[in-house]
Amino acid sequence: MLTVRDLHVDYAGVVALRGVDLRVGAGELVALVGANGAGKSTLLAAVSGLHRPVRGTVTFLDEDVSGLPAYRIARRGAVLVPEGRRLFGHQTVVQNLLLGGYHRTAAEREAELARVYELFPVLAERSGQRAGTLSGGEQQMVALGRALMSRPKLLMLDEPSLGISPKFTKMIFEVLAEIRRAGTTMLLVEQNLRAALELADRAYVLQTGEVVMSGPADELAASDEVRRSYLGL
Ligand SMILES: Nc1ncnc2c1ncn2[C@@H]1O[C@H](COP(=O)(O)OP(=O)(O)OP(=O)(O)O)[C@@H](O)[C@H]1O
Numbered sequence: 155m156l157t158v159r160d161l162h163v164d165y166a167g168v169v170a171l172r173g174v175d176l177r178v179g180a181g182e183l184v185a186l187v188g189a190n191g192a193g194k195s196t197l198l199a200a201v202s203g204l205h206r207p208v209r210g211t212v213t214f215l216d217e218d219v220s221g222l223p224a225y226r227i228a229r230r231g232a233v234l235v236p237e238g239r240r241l242f243g244h245q246t247v248v249q250n251l252l253l254g255g256y257h258r259t260a261a262e263r264e265a266e267l268a269r270v271y272e273l274f275p276v277l278a279e280r281s282g283q284r285a286g287t288l289s290g291g292e293q294q295m296v297a298l299g300r301a302l303m304s305r306p307k308l309l310m311l312d313e314p315s316l317g318i319s320p321k322f323t324k325m326i327f328e329v330l331a332e333i334r335r336a337g338t339t340m341l342l343v344e345q346n347l348r349a350a351l352e353l354a355d356r357a358y359v360l361q362t363g364e365v366v367m368s369g370p371a372d373e374l375a376a377s378d379e380v381r382r383s384y385l386g387l
């Protein structure tokens with residue numbers, strides 16, 4: 155579904171990604187892990203069209219999307235839930251959710267909204283509340299729900315558990331498992347390495363802009379090197 159080849163991205167001359175190769179197959183949940191500053195967010199931004207690579211290609215659904223504007227990549231079905239959520243704090247929960255389905259018919263929006271409320275019943279209860287007054291965990295649910303409103307083919311998540319209580323993190327990971335069962339392909343960036351490797355089919359480890367390890371998530375979770383370097387075991 156997604157193939158990233160030899161991707162190089164820099165910020166005004168500072169190299170953030172150097173020669174990254176990564177693949178996500180249809181129906182897979184792939185985790186992208188690595189220390190702070192490794193380039194995880196940069197990779198998601200480049201795939202989403204928010205950063206233009208200096209070299210390399212991004213192929214999504216058999217089409218080269220490198221250099222396309224972000225909204226066109228999103229329309230094709232590759233949707234990012236950014237770090238920090240980026241909600242409209244003064245708008246209500248339902249208004250934020252509906253924004254995610256703006257290009258769909260009213261009937262489709264209603265159907266998706268019902269599904270989002272099924273996945274996150276608390277959002278149905280709080281549909282009229284301003285998003286900015288929700289807890290961090292609830293805001294993350296709105297951000298995820300908003301992305302789901304567009305029925306993404308590839309859902310990319312940047313640190314969905316960041317700054318969120320363990321209770322909400324557990325709920326969000328349960329919903330990710332549910333979304334995966336329903337057939338959505340996912341690329342997950344996550345600090346909580348253990349939780350990410352438990353959920354993922356495969357994983358890539360990024361270090362200072364390069365992929366240093368990749369493989370089935372259970373093998374990486376069992377690898378001494380990963381345990382020592384990243385799990386602190
Ligand atoms: N807007 C920017 N301008 C300049 N440098 C940037 C910018 N954004 C990121 N960088 C640099 O690019 C590198 C990769 O950053 P990136 O945010 O992709 O890492 P990350 O793996 O997502 O880290 P974190 O775990 O902290 O979110 C870092 O060295 C960072 O300092």
Ligand SMILES: [Mg+2]
Binds near residue numbers: 194195196237
């Ligand atoms: Mg990041």
